[in-house]
Amino acid sequence: MSRFNVRKVAVLGAGVMGAQIAAHLVNVKVPVVLFDLPAKEGPKNGIVTKAVEGLKKLKPSPLGIPEDAALIQHANYEEHSELLKDCDLIIEAIAERMDWKLDLYKKIAPFIAPHAIVASNTSGLSITKLSEVLPEEIKPRFCGIHFFNPPRYMYLVELIPTPTTRPEILDQLETFVTTAVGKGVVRAKDTPNFIANRVGIAGMLATIKEAENFGLTYDVVDDLTGKKMGRASSGTFRTADVVGLDTMAHVVKTLQDNLADDPFFPSYATPPVLAKLIEQGALGQKSGAGFYKKVGKDILRLDPAKADYVPAGGKADEIVARMLKKAAPERLKLLRESTNPQAQFLWAILRDSFHYVAVHLADIADSAREVDFAMRWGFGMQQGPFELWQAAGWKQVAEWVKADIDAGKALSKAPLPAWVFDGREGVHTAEGSWSAALNKYIPRSTLPVYARQHFPEAVLGSGATDPLKAGTQEFKNDEVRVWSLDGEVLIASITAKLHLISPTVTEGLLKAVEIAEAKYKGLVIWSPDDVFSAGANLEALMPVFMKSGAKGIAPEEKKLQDAMLRIRYAQVPVVSAIRGIALGGGCELSVYSARRVAAMESYMGLVEVGVGLIPGGGGLAYIARRAAEMASAANANADILKFLTDGFTNAAMAKVGTSAIESRKLGYLLWSDVIVPNKDELLFVAIQQAKAMFESGYRAPAKTLFPVAGRNAIATIKAQLVNMRDGGFISAHDFHISALIADVVCGGDVDAGSLVSEEYLMALERKHFCGLLEHPKSQERIMGMLQTGKPVRN
Numbered sequence: 111m112s113r114f115n116v117r118k119v120a121v122l123g124a125g126v127m128g129a130q131i132a133a134h135l136v137n138v139k140v141p142v143v144l145f146d147l148p149a150k151e152g153p154k155n156g157i158v159t160k161a162v163e164g165l166k167k168l169k170p171s172p173l174g175i176p177e178d179a180a181l182i183q184h185a186n187y188e189e190h191s192e193l194l195k196d197c198d199l200i201i202e203a204i205a206e207r208m209d210w211k212l213d214l215y216k217k218i219a220p221f222i223a224p225h226a227i228v229a230s231n232t233s234g235l236s237i238t239k240l241s242e243v244l245p246e247e248i249k250p251r252f253c254g255i256h257f258f259n260p261p262r263y264m265y266l267v268e269l270i271p272t273p274t275t276r277p278e279i280l281d282q283l284e285t286f287v288t289t290a291v292g293k294g295v296v297r298a299k300d301t302p303n304f305i306a307n308r309v310g311i312a313g314m315l316a317t318i319k320e321a322e323n324f325g326l327t328y329d330v331v332d333d334l335t336g337k338k339m340g341r342a343s344s345g346t347f348r349t350a351d352v353v354g355l356d357t358m359a360h361v362v363k364t365l366q367d368n369l370a371d372d373p374f375f376p377s378y379a380t381p382p383v384l385a386k387l388i389e390q391g392a393l394g395q396k397s398g399a400g401f402y403k404k405v406g407k408d409i410l411r412l413d414p415a416k417a418d419y420v421p422a423g424g425k426a427d428e429i430v431a432r433m434l435k436k437a438a439p440e441r442l443k444l445l446r447e448s449t450n451p452q453a454q455f456l457w458a459i460l461r462d463s464f465h466y467v468a469v470h471l472a473d474i475a476d477s478a479r480e481v482d483f484a485m486r487w488g489f490g491m492q493q494g495p496f497e498l499w500q501a502a503g504w505k506q507v508a509e510w511v512k513a514d515i516d517a518g519k520a521l522s523k524a525p526l527p528a529w530v531f532d533g534r535e536g537v538h539t540a541e542g543s544w545s546a547a548l549n550k551y552i553p554r555s556t557l558p559v560y561a562r563q564h565f566p567e568a569v570l571g572s573g574a575t576d577p578l579k580a581g582t583q584e585f586k587n588d589e590v591r592v593w594s595l596d597g598e599v600l601i602a603s604i605t606a607k608l609h610l611i612s613p614t615v616t617e618g619l620l621k622a623v624e625i626a627e628a629k630y631k632g633l634v635i636w637s638p639d640d641v642f643s644a645g646a647n648l649e650a651l652m653p654v655f656m657k658s659g660a661k662g663i664a665p666e667e668k669k670l671q672d673a674m675l676r677i678r679y680a681q682v683p684v685v686s687a688i689r690g691i692a693l694g695g696g697c698e699l700s701v702y703s704a705r706r707v708a709a710m711e712s713y714m715g716l717v718e719v720g721v722g723l724i725p726g727g728g729g730l731a732y733i734a735r736r737a738a739e740m741a742s743a744a745n746a747n748a749d750i751l752k753f754l755t756d757g758f759t760n761a762a763m764a765k766v767g768t769s770a771i772e773s774r775k776l777g778y779l780l781w782s783d784v785i786v787p788n789k790d791e792l793l794f795v796a797i798q799q800a801k802a803m804f805e806s807g808y809r810a811p812a813k814t815l816f817p818v819a820g821r822n823a824i825a826t827i828k829a830q831l832v833n834m835r836d837g838g839f840i841s842a843h844d845f846h847i848s849a850l851i852a853d854v855v856c857g858g859d860v861d862a863g864s865l866v867s868e869e870y871l872m873a874l875e876r877k878h879f880c881g882l883l884e885h886p887k888s889q890e891r892i893m894g895m896l897q898t899g900k901p902v903r904n
């Protein structure tokens with residue numbers, strides 16, 4: 111396959127989706143020009159300008175940092191169509207109207223570069239019909255590219271070919287969307303609403319109907335169909351409110367308009383409650399009311415019988431919640447056999463989903479894998495419907511579903527397809543996943559881009575290797591596994607809960623450094639799940655504290671600091687592969703590594719202040735050293751305090767980056783570090799980095815003394831802190847902790863420019879850390895956090 115270079119992308123339509131897609135392209139460093147119609151009044155780029163301004167305020171933020179909005183180029187079709195000629199990919203995301211889209215295609219066709227890929231983000235219009243107005247030479251380069259809202263955070267992108275799309279075009283686009291945009295691609299057939307919305311919205315309609323059948327309220331249904339069921343925490347009705355009831359109705363209408371022959375057609379009728387809410391302008395979150403309404407701090411739910419909002423907060427029955435914790439075979443059996451209406455409701459919606467996907471598999475997807483991935487990545491389910499069915503016992507569940515269809519309890523009379531009963535144990539096997547259209551199991555894509563994913567997400571039953579059992583193991587204790595995939599780079603995986611750093615973790619990491627130095631080119635710290643490390647394990651230190659007080663902690667803390675230095679001065683590069691949170695000790699571990707490779711969704715920060723402590727694993731020594739390095743890079747006589755202010759403030763305010771990009775702005779990632787768009791490529795890139803560093807003649811950094819800002823700088827910082835305390839912005843205890851942080855990052859009671867070592871600063875960290883441990887207000891914060899998981903403000 112020839113390389114598809116994407117130098118620039120044009121996004122057409124600066125609405126909800128277009129603007130956010132443009133923002134995400136900026137996040138992943140792809141140059142982008144955002145088009146919309148010329149404004150009728152004022153500057154012609156007015157619509158785009160307003161949309162880009164809106165991006166900076168949107169929550170959750172579509173941008174890694176708001177100021178990056180400036181990187182989006184603004185354009186309108188009247189003045190700037192020529193700009194399209196420089197774009198290698200054009201993503202159309204204008205309003206969902208076939209006629210408008212067709213008009214636009216005709217208008218822009220003359221400006222499309224001869225090699226460019228053109229793709230529509232339509233939620234459900236026929237891609238083939240959309241392609242029909244395109245000139246013959248563009249048709250082979252046209253397809254669907256269906257992002258999910260919000261595009262930065264939703265992993266799923268469906269790619270939909272038409273009969274005339276050239277296969278290599280789709281391969282090129284899949285490669286780009288996977289590695290450069292960081293998404294999980296599912297190829298879908300050109301059927302109404304494609305896969306995720308087809309199955310997902312049919313599921314929501316079924317849920318609304320069954321909730322009525324069983325007389326359940328929306329809050330109870332959401333509690334049942336959220337986290338407890340392994341689905342998105344917003345459940346069903348709150349999800350609908352967030353998506354927008356008008357948007358949902360739009361997707362429903364696509365089903366109604368296009369699927370008259372579908373055996374489930376009657377179940378696509380718009381639920382009366384939905385129609386009524388839309389009629390009243392209650393479109394969900396964006397209009398302040400939908401199935402729920404927020405009044406002050408209270409959440410109210412709609413009571414359709416009263417046609418009014420009443421207090422929400424209804425929860426699942428305890429007995430049903432307990433059933434949901436059981437393994438799949440027992441769980442489904444209990445739900446089905448229970449007389450509790452909530453349990454019966456849950457069995458009913460699961461039965462409806464199994465029935466629906468089995469009947470539609472042949473039409474909508476290449477295989478069952480596409481359906482399960484689409485539901486996981488597009489609807490936040492931990493398991494897709496086929497996976498759950500298979501896990502619960504294929505044959506038994508098939509019999510139960512059949513019995514309900516025969517008894518007229520299901521949403522449609524359509525029988526389950528014959529393949530369901532051919533003696534199989536499921537649809538996912540090591541050989542591949544079941545294609546009902548082709549009557550065989552088909553393997554995963556072998557597109558070269560997937561070689562960059564050592565452990566791609568896999569469906570249950572596909573026999574995927576567990577990363578924590580893969581490769582060659584060199585060492586293992588209760589909380590760290592040290593292993594290698596290729597015999598060249600060693601990997602340390604922290605397996606402790608939230609990857610909290612305990613003495614056992616430290617021991618494992620030190621062992622890993624030792625083995626890496628002896629036999630490997632480098633060490634990568636990586637774990638297969640969505641967290642790098644939530645920090646030091648305070649609970650693990652409790653027994654020592656109880657026995658010997660803070661005095662007993664000092665030697666433990668020193669061990670942690672020594673481990674950080676051991677990592678920093680290792681003879682081979684240590685690369686931290688960060689994904690999710692890297693807080694406190696986790697952040698320290700990464701800044702003491704030789705390099706960091708971070709997924710876009712990485713949240714780094716020194717947050718110890720929240721538990722009444724200061725960073726005590728070298729975090730403050732790092733801030734002091736970085737300030738000295740930056741000052742010396744700027745000018746031999748530069749004022750260190752200037753370079754210290756940000757680092758000090760970030761630690762004193764426990765700031766956490768809301769993306770890898772912001773974490774870099776806070777100073778926890780460097781410009782020489784790598785930000786990886788796709789979380790599943792993290793390990794691959796980290797290994798490549800470690801190898802490249804080794805092969806380029808890696809030497810550990812020279813161990814030197816460096817200048818600190820000294821006592822005058824401490825006085826300057828303290829003067830500002832006094833103002834904040836006296837102005838009521840920070841508490842007396844915050845003041846105390848911040849002053850101690852200032853003391854460490856400035857090097858204590860010394861002259862400006864005094865040369866110090868990392869060990870000296872770490873000793874200061876220990877002194878203040880242990881002092882705080884004995885402070886009643888800090889103890890209150892620690893206990894509060896350990897007991898409730900929430901910070902105590904005192």
Ligand code: NAD
Pocket residue numbers: 123124125126127128146147157202203204205206207210211214231232233234256257258259357
């Ligand atoms: P939107 O209404 O927020 O934005 C549509 C944009 O299209 C507006 O900026 C408007 O100025 C522009 N536009 C309107 N008429 C036009 C015309 N005749 N020619 C050119 N531009 C025109 O819509 P949206 O929610 O961003 O949806 C855009 C596309 O993305 C639709 O096809 C929709 O189905 C799809 N989509 C939406 C979502 C979602 O959750 N909103 C999710 C996935 C896909």
